[in-house]
Amino acid sequence: MAIVKKKLGDLLVENGVISEEQLQQALAEQSNSKRKLGDLLISQGYITEQQLMEVLEFQLGIPHVSLFKFQIEPAITQIIPESMAKRHQVLPFMKEGGKLMVAMADPLDYFAIEDLRMTTGFRIEPAISSRDELQRAIARHYGLRDSMTQMMGELPSEEEFEETEITDEASPIVRLVNQMIQQAAQLRASDIHVDPGENNLTIRYRIDGGLRNERMLPKQMQGFITARLKIMARLNIAERRLPQDGRIKLQMDYRMIDIRVSTLPTMHGEKIVLRLLDLTSGVQALDRLGFSDHNFKAFKSVIERPYGILLITGPTGSGKTTTLYSALNHLNKEDVNIITVEDPVEYQLEGINQVHVNSSIGLTFAAGLRSILRQDPNVVMVGEIRDSETAEIAVRASLTGHLVLSTLHTNDAISTVMRLRDMGVESYLIASSLLGVVSQRLVRKICNECKESYRPSEQELILLRNHGVNIETLYKGRGCGYCSNTGYRGRLAIHEVMTVDDLLSELIAASASVEKLRQAARNRGLIYLMEDGITKVTQGVTTMQEVMRESVAH
Numbered sequence: 001m002a003i004v005k006k007k008l009g010d011l012l013v014e015n016g017v018i019s020e021e022q023l024q025q026a027l028a029e030q031s032n033s034k035r036k037l038g039d040l041l042i043s044q045g046y047i048t049e050q051q052l053m054e055v056l057e058f059q060l061g062i063p064h065v066s067l068f069k070f071q072i073e074p075a076i077t078q079i080i081p082e083s084m085a086k087r088h089q090v091l092p093f094m095k096e097g098g099k100l101m102v103a104m105a106d107p108l109d110y111f112a113i114e115d116l117r118m119t120t121g122f123r124i125e126p127a128i129s130s131r132d133e134l135q136r137a138i139a140r141h142y143g144l145r146d147s148m149t150q151m152m153g154e155l156p157s158e159e160e161f162e163e164t165e166i167t168d169e170a171s172p173i174v175r176l177v178n179q180m181i182q183q184a185a186q187l188r189a190s191d192i193h194v195d196p197g198e199n200n201l202t203i204r205y206r207i208d209g210g211l212r213n214e215r216m217l218p219k220q221m222q223g224f225i226t227a228r229l230k231i232m233a234r235l236n237i238a239e240r241r242l243p244q245d246g247r248i249k250l251q252m253d254y255r256m257i258d259i260r261v262s263t264l265p266t267m268h269g270e271k272i273v274l275r276l277l278d279l280t281s282g283v284q285a286l287d288r289l290g291f292s293d294h295n296f297k298a299f300k301s302v303i304e305r306p307y308g309i310l311l312i313t314g315p316t317g318s319g320k321t322t323t324l325y326s327a328l329n330h331l332n333k334e335d336v337n338i339i340t341v342e343d344p345v346e347y348q349l350e351g352i353n354q355v356h357v358n359s360s361i362g363l364t365f366a367a368g369l370r371s372i373l374r375q376d377p378n379v380v381m382v383g384e385i386r387d388s389e390t391a392e393i394a395v396r397a398s399l400t401g402h403l404v405l406s407t408l409h410t411n412d413a414i415s416t417v418m419r420l421r422d423m424g425v426e427s428y429l430i431a432s433s434l435l436g437v438v439s440q441r442l443v444r445k446i447c448n449e450c451k452e453s454y455r456p457s458e459q460e461l462i463l464l465r466n467h468g469v470n471i472e473t474l475y476k477g478r479g480c481g482y483c484s485n486t487g488y489r490g491r492l493a494i495h496e497v498m499t500v501d502d503l504l505s506e507l508i509a510a511s512a513s514v515e516k517l518r519q520a521a522r523n524r525g526l527i528y529l530m531e532d533g534i535t536k537v538t539q540g541v542t543t544m545q546e547v548m549r550e551s552v553a554h
Helices: 008-014 020-033 037-043 049-060 083-088 110-120 131-141 144-154 172-186 219-232 291-302 320-331 365-372 388-399 415-422 427-433 458-466 502-509 514-523 529-538 544-550
Strands: 092-097 099-104 124-126 189-196 200-207 210-218 242-251 255-266 271-278 308-313 339-343 353-356 378-383 403-408 434-446 451-454 474-477 488-499
Touching: 008 020, 008 037, 020 474, 037 049, 037 083, 049 124, 083 092, 083 110, 083 488, 092 131, 092 529, 099 131, 110 124, 110 339, 110 434, 131 172, 131 365, 144 529, 172 189, 172 219, 172 242, 172 255, 189 219, 200 219, 200 255, 210 219, 219 242, 219 271, 291 308, 291 320, 291 434, 308 320, 308 388, 320 339, 320 378, 320 388, 320 403, 339 365, 353 365, 365 378, 378 388, 388 427, 403 415, 415 427, 415 474, 415 514, 427 434, 434 474, 434 529, 434 544, 451 488, 458 544, 488 529, 502 514, 529 544
Parallel strands: 099 124, 308 403, 308 434, 339 353, 339 378, 378 403
Antiparallel strands: 092 099, 189 200, 189 271, 200 210, 242 255, 255 271, 434 488, 451 474
């Protein structure tokens, strides 16, 4: 297929997708950043990736390809070297005679097409694919293949093992581990699980809250991969009987990635979990945390109080730390002294003093908090209230002129009061200090690329009507290459925000029951997790299944 050589910017202006002024602004920025025009226009919000693909597909006749539907033979991907595929962001997926069909994020990159033609000797037939889908496909089809092949051929026996095998950057083991981490980062994975089995080693990635098997490796690779990860995290290679914790900091694709490493001895060897934090993504602004207008006003009013305690609650992995950091960032002003005590420090914030807990030398949350209070702070953040001692100190600190922010593991906002009582904090102290509680969960967002409407089931209609919602249309993701055929991409929070006023404070001081506290909070505008989730379902950003799975019904 012959492609008419037309510039992307002119094509988008002709079709009314962007204005001439927007094009000129993007071109001016492109001359400084050297980024591709399509990427710039998408990052600036002038167009979506879907709009870009539609213009190229319908105006130039360039076909759109869903790579997840193709079983691509290894012989096809070997036609284009891995370095070239990554440099130009291309993936060959079909060959017919002297023609090679290649998926590209930018099929108008004529330089790349000519480079591929000269290198391969084939006539290049471009097809368009979403950038994310293409990156995942490149990672999957090239990814670990070359290093694994080389590694299996060069794998030494345990008797022949030399330390250079896991320290030399050019060795296949080191390359294999680097590619495993790079692939996880490209797929937006939050965790990598290295799971030892009886006969193999399984690599799993957690993406948008769900674990999925990514690769199965031969059992004989286990010792080398474990040793390499331990060296990177500065852990004791010889110690295999006790759990260990460490950290790795890497730069990948111009992004700083901070990785927390945890090892655990199991029957079949050490299981390793790596938690990935993208340091370049920064801390979210308050208005980007997904609060409804009602909850946002309530939350903002609490964190701007001069003293008292605010607690963020929810299970592990519910985004509590992200909310805490956003609140700290909002409060971070020149005339405010903010000190945190965390285990571990996840994001480093400029202008904030952050203390890392180290229980082995006696620096616990309680000990750190006591020391912090002698440092004249205005705002104190305690990573987690784990015991009665920390709870008592945090509450008393909030009564002596400090704003204290922390997290706690409870199911909903009201039960936080009971949890503090169970930890031995007197009711009158809770009543005097507690400003508010935010309970939250993370739900998956519907993929915008394959979002479609549908008529709710009878069960969904009943549930909606029980919460005062009458609606005949809901949304779900059909499943596409952009979302790995799941129908979801990304996550957002649903919230329950309880602010403590005079009446609630009196009830807490009188050791009122959960039912009385809940009724009083409800009368003062408390919106339950389920209700906040249903609102987001009606807005078309998540599904009933997600809200039902994550929220607590009252």
